[in-house]
Amino acid sequence: MGVALLAEPPAGVASAAAPTDDDLIALALAGRGDAFGTLVERYERAVYHLAFRTIREVEEAKDAAQEAWIKAYRALASFRPGAKFATWIFTICYRVCCDRLAKRKRFTGDEPLDFADPAAGPEGTYEAAEDAARLRAAIGALPEKYRIVITLFHLQGKQYEEIAAVLNLPLGTVKTHLFRAKDLLRAALGPTAQRRTT
Amino acid sequence: MTDDELDRALFALPLEQPPADMHQRIMSATVLRAAPAFQRWELLLLAVVLVLVGLASAWIVTSSPESGSRLGDSIVAFMRGFGLFSRSTYVWLAVGLSSVWWISSLPFMATPRPTVYNR
Numbered sequence: 001m002g003v004a005l006l007a008e009p010p011a012g013v014a015s016a017a018a019p020t021d022d023d024l025i026a027l028a029l030a031g032r033g034d035a036f037g038t039l040v041e042r043y044e045r046a047v048y049h050l051a052f053r054t055i056r057e058v059e060e061a062k063d064a065a066q067e068a069w070i071k072a073y074r075a076l077a078s079f080r081p082g083a084k085f086a087t088w089i090f091t092i093c094y095r096v097c098c099d100r101l102a103k104r105k106r107f108t109g110d111e112p113l114d115f116a117d118p119a120a121g122p123e124g125t126y127e128a129a130e131d132a133a134r135l136r137a138a139i140g141a142l143p144e145k146y147r148i149v150i151t152l153f154h155l156q157g158k159q160y161e162e163i164a165a166v167l168n169l170p171l172g173t174v175k176t177h178l179f180r181a182k183d184l185l186r187a188a189l190g191p192t193a194q195r196r197t198t
Numbered sequence: 199m200t201d202d203e204l205d206r207a208l209f210a211l212p213l214e215q216p217p218a219d220m221h222q223r224i225m226s227a228t229v230l231r232a233a234p235a236f237q238r239w240e241l242l243l244l245a246v247v248l249v250l251v252g253l254a255s256a257w258i259v260t261s262s263p264e265s266g267s268r269l270g271d272s273i274v275a276f277m278r279g280f281g282l283f284s285r286s287t288y289v290w291l292a293v294g295l296s297s298v299w300w301i302s303s304l305p306f307m308a309t310p311r312p313t314v315y316n317r
Contacts, residue, residue: 033229040224048216062217066224073228132211154208186199 021085028076036076040069043086046155047093053151054097056140064100068093087162090152094166138188146181153178 019027019038027035047068052061071092079088139150152163164174199207236244259265281287 033225036229037225040221040228044221044224045213045216048220049213052214058217062220062223065216065220066227069224070227132207135207135211150208154211155213157209182201182204185204189199189204 022081025076025079025081025085036073039085043089044069046086047089050090050093050151050155051097053139054094054144054148055100060100061097064096065093068096071096084162086156087165090155090166091168094148134189135185138185141188142181142184146177146184149174149177150181150185153181 019035021039021042024035024039028039044065048061048065051064051068052058055061055064068089072089075092079085139147142150148167149163152166156162156166160171160174160178163178164171167174169177259269277283
């Protein structure tokens with residue numbers, strides 16, 4: 001799908017080996033469905049990751065990610081050129097997830113349980129500091145506001161402004177949440193771990 | 199664990215793998231989704247036209263004193279044209295319907311033929 005897209009970019013659109021997100025959006029708005037397909041290929045894993053980390057249920061995360069893409073497709077014309085597509089799609093996905101969580105809370109009256117992770121129990125061994133499963137479990141055990149910030153930090157790197165834009169929070173709050181989340185992660189990853197500010 | 203070590207561990211963490219059919223599902227719901235037969239404005243236009251025709255018809259019928267009886271006469275003539283005032287029409291209709299019911303209730307289901315082995 002993406003190969004056909006790169007073969008013949010229309011006039012007025014920069015032809016590079018790897019088109020930018022803005023190019024792909026312009027092509028998609030011009031009616032090239034394969035351009036949107038390439039965008040989906042680029043970000044679907046990250047979007048699903050964000051949905052799963054927020055909702056913590058495979059089926060609902062899948063539905064939320066799909067809903068986010070449908071909303072993005074319908075609102076593609078409103079995307080501001082020059083803005084970061086990743087931030088935009090993450091924002092849409094995060095709002096969809098929040099709506100779904102709010103609905104679920106309304107119907108069930110409480111938050112869903114954390115998904116079971118064998119490494120999350122107190123009997124878990126903590127020898128391997130870099131163990132991905134252990135870190136994943138520690139992130140999953142974080143309170144929601146810290147878990148989302150850590151997930152976006154994971155997805156977007158140290159671009160705090162982008163994280164703040166997605167969550168619609170002040171920059172200072174994002175930094176505070178991130179600081180607290182990291183402290184909690186350190187505490188979960190090892191009782192002997194000591195924080196050294198770099 | 200230092201900040202850098204934690205950051206490195208975070209960034210090294212693989213993203214969750216989406217379900218295999220997710221890409222196809224997204225594409226089916228967006229780009230590959232069949233366009234609706236009518237646009238919303240077309241449906242709206244159709245509804246407006248139908249309402250206008252209905253209002254115009256009602257106005258024509260109610261505005262003339264004789265139009266009501268003329269409309270009634272037309273309906274009666276139409277029904278008479280189809281023989282709806284003839285008793286024989288209903289008799290044959292009843293005969294037809296009962297025949298349909300009788301035929302449909304007959305046991306026409308194919309029964310499996312017993313297997314015959316050639317010795």
